[in-house]
Amino acid sequence: MDSSSELQAENQALRQQLESLLREARSNEDKMRRFEQLEHRLIGARSMADLLRLLLNEYRQSFGIDCVTLALLDRDQETSGLLDAERPRDDQAERAQLDGLTLLHSLKPIESLFQDLTHPSLGPFNEGLHRPLFGTPSPALASVALLPLSRHGELIGSLHFGSTDPSRYERAAGTQLLQRLAAIVSVCLDNALNHERLKRAGLSDMLTGVHNRRYFEHRSQIEVSQARRYQHDLACLFLDLDHFKTVNDSFGHAAGDAVLQKIAHIIQAQLRAGDTVARFGGEEFVVLLPQAPAQHARDIAERIRLSISAEPLTLPGGEVVPISVSIGLAMLGLSHLSGDSPSLAQGLVNDADRALYRAKATGRNRVTCSAASDKLGETLGPQKNAH
Numbered sequence: 001m002d003s004s005s006e007l008q009a010e011n012q013a014l015r016q017q018l019e020s021l022l023r024e025a026r027s028n029e030d031k032m033r034r035f036e037q038l039e040h041r042l043i044g045a046r047s048m049a050d051l052l053r054l055l056l057n058e059y060r061q062s063f064g065i066d067c068v069t070l071a072l073l074d075r076d077q078e079t080s081g082l083l084d085a086e087r088p089r090d091d092q093a094e095r096a097q098l099d100g101l102t103l104l105h106s107l108k109p110i111e112s113l114f115q116d117l118t119h120p121s122l123g124p125f126n127e128g129l130h131r132p133l134f135g136t137p138s139p140a141l142a143s144v145a146l147l148p149l150s151r152h153g154e155l156i157g158s159l160h161f162g163s164t165d166p167s168r169y170e171r172a173a174g175t176q177l178l179q180r181l182a183a184i185v186s187v188c189l190d191n192a193l194n195h196e197r198l199k200r201a202g203l204s205d206m207l208t209g210v211h212n213r214r215y216f217e218h219r220s221q222i223e224v225s226q227a228r229r230y231q232h233d234l235a236c237l238f239l240d241l242d243h244f245k246t247v248n249d250s251f252g253h254a255a256g257d258a259v260l261q262k263i264a265h266i267i268q269a270q271l272r273a274g275d276t277v278a279r280f281g282g283e284e285f286v287v288l289l290p291q292a293p294a295q296h297a298r299d300i301a302e303r304i305r306l307s308i309s310a311e312p313l314t315l316p317g318g319e320v321v322p323i324s325v326s327i328g329l330a331m332l333g334l335s336h337l338s339g340d341s342p343s344l345a346q347g348l349v350n351d352a353d354r355a356l357y358r359a360k361a362t363g364r365n366r367v368t369c370s371a372a373s374d375k376l377g378e379t380l381g382p383q384k385n386a387h
C-alpha cells in the first residue's frame with residue numbers, strides 16, 4: 001500500500017469514527033430530550049396514580065425498556081388506600097396500568113440490593129436475586145438496573161428496569177441519568193403523597209374521620225356511572241340518629257361528639273372495602289353499597305340498625321347512652337337509567353332521604369325502603385321506638 005492509499009484508509013477510518021461519535025451524540029441528545037420531557041411530566045403529575053402510570057408505562061415505552069417494576073414502602077397502607085379510592089373496581093384497563101407495582105409492608109425485600117442509597121445497581125440478571133423484583137411473567141431478562149428511591153436519607157422503595165439485551169445495563173456503564181431519575185422520582189413520590197394527603201383532608205369529616213359530603217357527592221357519581229356501565233346494582237342508605245338533640249341535651253355536646261365518632265365506627269365495621277360511608281352533615285350519615293342487590297342492601301341496613309340500637313353506647317367518659325338510628329334505603333333503578341350520572345346520583349340520595357323521612361314518621365329505629373326500590377318490603381324494625 002503506497003502512502004496516498006494509506007492516508008486514504010486512515011481518513012476513511014477517521015470519518016467512520018467521527019460518524020459513529022456523531023450518531024452516539026445524536027442518540028444521547030435524543031435520549032436527553034425524551035428524558036427531560038418525561039421529567040417535566042413526572043414533576044407535573046397530578047396524582048399518585050398518574051405518577052405511577054407514567055413510571056410504569058410511559059417511561060417503559062418511551063425508552064424501549066423490556067420490563068419496568070416499582071416497589072414502594074407502604075407500611076400504613078396509605079398508598080394502597082389512595083389507589084383503591086381512585087381506581088374503579090371493575091376497570092381492568094386501569095388495573096393493568098399499575099401492573100408492576102408492589103407495595104411493601106417492610107423494606108426487607110429490597111434493602112439488601114443497594115450498597116448505598118445514591119447509586120443504582122447495574123449488571124446481569126440474576127434469577128434468584130432479581131426474579132422476585134420483576135415477577136412472572138416477564139421477558140427473558142439479561143441485564144437489570146435497580147434504582148434506590150430515598151427521602152431524607154431513608155430508603156422508600158426501588159425502581160427496576162430489566163432488558164433482554166445483556167449490554168444495556170452493564171456494570172461499568174455510566175449511571176448519571178439513572179441517578180438523576182431516581183432523585184426526581186423520589187421527590188415526585190413524596191410530593192404526590194403529600195398532595196394526596198391534603199386532598200384527602202379536604203374530603204374527610206374532621207370529627208368522625210369518615211368521608212365528608214363533598215367526597216360522597218363525587219363518589220356517588222362515579223358509582224352511578226360504574227353501575228350503569230356494568231349493569232350492577234347500587235344501593236344507597238341514608239341514616240339519621242334518633243332524638244340526637246336529647247343526647248346533646250342530656251349528656252352534653254362533647255358526649256354527642258363521641259357518639260357520632262362511635263356511630264361512624266359501627267357503620268364502617270358493617271361494610272366491605274368497596275363501600276363508601278360519609279357524614280352527610282350533623283347527625284346524618286350516607287352509605288353507598290355498589291353491587292349490592294336490594295335484599296342484601298336491606299340486610300346490611302338492618303345489621304347497622306341493630307348494631308347501633310342493640311345496646312347503649314359506653315363513651316370514653318363513662319356515660320352510657322341509649323341511641324337508635326332510622327335508615328332510608330334506595331336502589332338505583334336499572335330499568336330507568338336515562339339522565340346523566342350527577343342527576344341520577346342526586347335522585348338516588350333524594351329517594352333514600354324520602355325513605356328515611358318515612359322511617360322517622362312511622363316511629364324511628366327502623367329501615368324503610370324507597371317506594372321506587374321495587375319488590376322491597378316496606379319497613380323493618382321494631383314497632384316501638386327505642387326512646
Ligand SMILES: Nc1nc2c(ncn2[C@@H]2O[C@H](COP(=O)(O)OP(=O)(O)OP(=O)(O)O)[C@@H](O)[C@H]2O)c(=O)[nH]1
Pocket residue numbers: 207240241242243244245246248252253254255256257260281282283360364
Ligand atoms: N354533639 C354534636 N351534635 C350535633 C352535631 N351536629 C349536629 N348536632 C346536633 O344534632 C341535633 C339534631 O337535632 P334534630 O335535627 O332536632 O333531630 P333529632 O333530635 O335527632 O330528632 P330526629 O332526627 O327527629 O329523631 C341538634 O341538637 C344538633 O345540635 C355535632 O357535630 N356534634
